[in-house]
Amino acid sequence: VLGPELGRGEGGGVRIATHIPTEKQFALKEISIGSKGHREQLMKELQTHRGCGRMQDIVELYDVFYEEGRVYLVLELMDWGSLQVLLQQQAERRARMDERVLSVILNKITRALHFLHDQHRLIHRDLKPANVVMGTEGVVKLSDFGVSRVLDQDAKGVTWVGTVGYMSPERLQGNQYSMKADIWSVGIIAIECALGHHPYMRSDGQESPLFEIMQRVVNEDVPIPQGSGLSPQLEDFIKCCLQKDEDMRWSAEQLLQHPFLKEPNLAPADQDAIMRWWLGQYSRPKFYDDYGNEFIIGSGAQHLKGAGDMMME
Structure with a gap:
């Protein structure tokens, strides 16, 4: 389930997402791969996260999905x-x-x-x-x-x-x-x-x-x-x-x-x-308390594993 947007950059946005079976929340980062620059940006980010593993001071990457020219990175949600x-x-x-x-x-x-x-x-x-x-x-x-x-x-x-x-x-x-x-x-x-x-x-x-x-x-x-x-x-x-x-x-x-x-x-x-x-002395951004109900990753989505060569073509 897709929640509110946390931020937006040149290549796409980052939104809160909820995994329905477990109700666990993640940050879902969308990256357009329509241009060579965005594809290179994606590959750099994936390579970095893959190499870093689970370092406690770096945001963790849990999963990656590909759908209709866009890639979604399922990242650890930092909820403040x-x-x-x-x-x-x-x-x-x-x-x-x-x-x-x-x-x-x-x-x-x-x-x-x-x-x-x-x-x-x-x-x-x-x-x-x-x-x-x-x-x-x-x-x-x-x-x-x-x-x-x-x-x-x-x-x-x-x-x-x-x-x-x-x-x-x-x-x-x-x-x-x-x-x-x-x-x-x-x-x-x-x-x-x-x-x-x-x-x-x-x-x-x-x-x-x-x-x-x-x-x-x-x-x-x-x-x-x-x-x-x-x-x-x-x-x-x-x-x-x-x-x-x-x-x-x-x-x-x-x-x-x-x-x-x-x-x-x-x-x-x-x-x-x-x-x-x-x-605790400051206000957590309001968007964390306002969730939507839109589904973002449909049945046609697939794991990115093995798709790197396809995206870099």
């Missing part, structure tokens, strides 16, 4: 919403994120990146708050691998994909980049969570034009305003992420040893409890 939704609500209240909460979120993101970088040589390439998702039980996971890329040993990427406000200087300049491009994105997310707004937002609260963001990322220092009230540990963590020289930028493995992530030394259950406490 994305970090972007949380940041929007905080901005409306002019609130800033508690650093204990931020430490948990960054720890989860960095653990997922370490797993992708170290074990799979994979760059996410579109790390942003919309792709960090959360559950009401306090779970935080990384999602959306549609533009990810696997690199051979010592290789670097050059393709220009992703979201400008979270791209590293080397990517914006069209230079080669490595896994550490993802680490720059972690630093931007850290500032955005800590300050309550994107670091390259204009003083009047309006979003900066893309070209202006690109110039500032390449030419300006780390965007931490004086008197920001950040703890010394968090400030140092951000600076480790936002080194313009890629060689000086810390890796995910190094960041996991940084005091801002390591010193809290919380058990997973305690991390989840902190997240539940924080999320």
Whole structure:
């Protein structure tokens, strides 16, 4: 049974779906495979999920169906919403994120990146708050691998994909980049969570034009305003992420040893409890309480297993 839409991207939408026999809910991601770009996006996402298996900090893929030029990925449902939704609500209240909460979120993101970088040589390439998702039980996971890329040993990427406000200087300049491009994105997310707004937002609260963001990322220092009230540990963590020289930028493995992530030394259950406490102060998006009755996967749908070659023709 198909429920309300959770979000929509260029290739399709994501909706809540309920498996009738078990009444278990999932996130159903629709991807059009009418164009070569969408087919490539799909294959990248499938390859990434297949390679990652059941990593606790990455959204799990349960099943795949193909029907009438579209593919449906049956994914783990994170029933609170994305970090972007949380940041929007905080901005409306002019609130800033508690650093204990931020430490948990960054720890989860960095653990997922370490797993992708170290074990799979994979760059996410579109790390942003919309792709960090959360559950009401306090779970935080990384999602959306549609533009990810696997690199051979010592290789670097050059393709220009992703979201400008979270791209590293080397990517914006069209230079080669490595896994550490993802680490720059972690630093931007850290500032955005800590300050309550994107670091390259204009003083009047309006979003900066893309070209202006690109110039500032390449030419300006780390965007931490004086008197920001950040703890010394968090400030140092951000600076480790936002080194313009890629060689000086810390890796995910190094960041996991940084005091801002390591010193809290919380058990997973305690991390989840902190997240539940924080999320409990905000409103879960309303669409989770409003389900429809439309059937989306008909009798003609088939498992994608063995269909990869057909789709890439």
